[in-house]
Amino acid sequence: MLHSIKAKDYMTASLVTLSPDTPVMEAIKLFLDNGISGAPVLDNLGRICGLLSEKDCMAVATKAGYYGEAGGKVSEFMSTNVETVDADTSVLDIAKMFMEKPYKRYPVTDDNRLVGQISRRDVLKAILAIHEHVW
Numbered sequence: 001m002l003h004s005i006k007a008k009d010y011m012t013a014s015l016v017t018l019s020p021d022t023p024v025m026e027a028i029k030l031f032l033d034n035g036i037s038g039a040p041v042l043d044n045l046g047r048i049c050g051l052l053s054e055k056d057c058m059a060v061a062t063k064a065g066y067y068g069e070a071g072g073k074v075s076e077f078m079s080t081n082v083e084t085v086d087a088d089t090s091v092l093d094i095a096k097m098f099m100e101k102p103y104k105r106y107p108v109t110d111d112n113r114l115v116g117q118i119s120r121r122d123v124l125k126a127i128l129a130i131h132e133h134v135w
Contacts, residue, residue: 007094008087010126011108011116017042018052020075027074028057040107040114041078048107048114050078084109085118091126094118 016039018027031037031054041050056077083103085094087110094106098120108116 005091005126005130006087007085007089007091007106007108007118008110008115010091010122011087011118012122013116015040015114015117017114018074018078019044020049020073020078022074023071024052024057024060024074024077025071027052028060031057038105040082040117041074042114046113048082048084048109050075050080051082051107052078053104082107086110087115091123095123095127098123 016030016034016036018030018039018041020041020043022041027039030039038051038053038056040048041052043049052074056079059077060071083097083101083106085097085106085108087108089108097103097106105117105119107114108118
């Protein structure tokens with residue numbers, strides 16, 4: 001049954017996104033204000049060019065501690081090797097990906113455009129919904 005449920009069925013479609021030129025301190029504030037731990041970074045054409053996570057932002061502290069500089073642009077701290085999933089990827093396949101990799105979320109794309117994000121918690125919601133429906 002998990003084969004038939006797709007990323008698009010459980011993804012979060014309304015996302016906070018960043019641009020590479022966003023000041024990293026502004027991004028940190030957005031994370032805290034919205035209770036999120038990361039956000040996709042989009043170029044001026046709306047394509048994913050990176051991902052900024054709380055972990056990436058820890059580099060702000062080390063940069064400030066060692067070099068006396070706090071801040072910079074998101075592009076200086078973001079991860080650029082971003083793995084995405086297609087909107088039609090099954091939740092079962094996504095669960096396997098979460099088990100094999102350390103990621104907490106995957107950006108969801110449709111025709112190479114960002115349409116949402118799916119997290120570990122979203123996959124758990126799908127599993128629970130199936131369990132409650134079957135039993």
